[in-house]
Amino acid sequence: MTYFFVFLLLISCIMLILSLIKPKWGTLGKKPDLKRKQICAVYLVLAAISFVAIGALGPDTDTPPMAPASQKTIPSEVSVKAGIGDTDARWQKEYGDMQGDSPKSLTVNGSKATVVFVDGRAVNITMGKRDKYYENSILKDMIPADSEVTNKEKDTSDPMLIKEKTSYHSDTLEKAYPDSKGNFVVINISDAKVKAYLNTVIDCMPSQK
Numbered sequence: 001m002t003y004f005f006v007f008l009l010l011i012s013c014i015m016l017i018l019s020l021i022k023p024k025w026g027t028l029g030k031k032p033d034l035k036r037k038q039i040c041a042v043y044l045v046l047a048a049i050s051f052v053a054i055g056a057l058g059p060d061t062d063t064p065p066m067a068p069a070s071q072k073t074i075p076s077e078v079s080v081k082a083g084i085g086d087t088d089a090r091w092q093k094e095y096g097d098m099q100g101d102s103p104k105s106l107t108v109n110g111s112k113a114t115v116v117f118v119d120g121r122a123v124n125i126t127m128g129k130r131d132k133y134y135e136n137s138i139l140k141d142m143i144p145a146d147s148e149v150t151n152k153e154k155d156t157s158d159p160m161l162i163k164e165k166t167s168y169h170s171d172t173l174e175k176a177y178p179d180s181k182g183n184f185v186v187i188n189i190s191d192a193k194v195k196a197y198l199n200t201v202i203d204c205m206p207s208q209k
Contacts, residue, residue, distance in 0.1 A: 078176045079145075080141035080142070080145055081094060082094040082142070083142025083202070084122055084123070084142060084144070084173065085122060085144065085173040085176045085180070085184075085204060087122075088104075088115075088117050088120055089120075091106075091115065095107075095108050098115070102117065103116045103124070103126075108127065108138060109138040110131065111128045111129060111130045111136040111138075113126065113127045113128065114126045119177075123204050124203045124204075125200075126200070127142075127199060127201075127202075128198075129199065133197065134197065135197050136200070139200055143170070143186065144172045144173050146170050146172050147169070147170045147184075148168060148170070149167070150167045150168060151165075151166070151167040152165070152166050153165050156192070158192070160192055161191065162189070162191075163187050163188070164188045164189075164190075165185055165186070166186045166187075167183065167185050173204060179206045180206060183204065184203060184204035185202070185204075186200065188200050
């Protein structure tokens with residue numbers, strides 16, 4: 001509809017100019033008795049009506065409202081099994097009831113474990129031996145699937161202990177627990193004298209880099 005009024009405005013302007021030059025051109029020779037002022041008045045009215053209609057029917061030039069910024073999706077599950085960065089609800093669902101407040105204690109796959117939760121997320125896990133001697137095989141599934149090794153080191157500063165520390169980064173962990181910046185460590189601790197495995201600590205407290 002807008003194009004119609006644009007066309008009408010254009011024609012009105014052309015006919016107005018022709019009428020000013022020669023009145024009979026404005027009536028196409030059909031109304032030779034009409035005066036120049038009468039003919040020009042008709043085309044001025046048509047032009048004014050067309051101009052107003054174009055403004056009313058034209059596209060809305062207001063800036064459309066901006067769409068709300070997309071929110072980051074917080075993963076419901078962080079590790080392969082309930083582990084570092086996961087909620088206490090998932091821990092309880094997979095491993096059963098936990099005792100105490102902070103840290104909470106429980107048994108996981110035959111090992112005694114303690115967990116520290118911050119804002120409902122597991123930020124520190126200490127897993128004891130399984131069958132009195134061995135590292136619990138479930139530990140490899142208690143870290144995120146997208147974990148990438150960033151550093152490895154062995155700490156022998158304590159003559160009684162050997163601490164093998166592996167640092168990781170996980171984008172999934174960072175989304176679930178931003179304070180961690182996605183960084184966490186896994187520390188395997190052994191008795192320095194008899195070289196016997198003692199426990200494993202998984203920690204994503206903000207102090208980890």
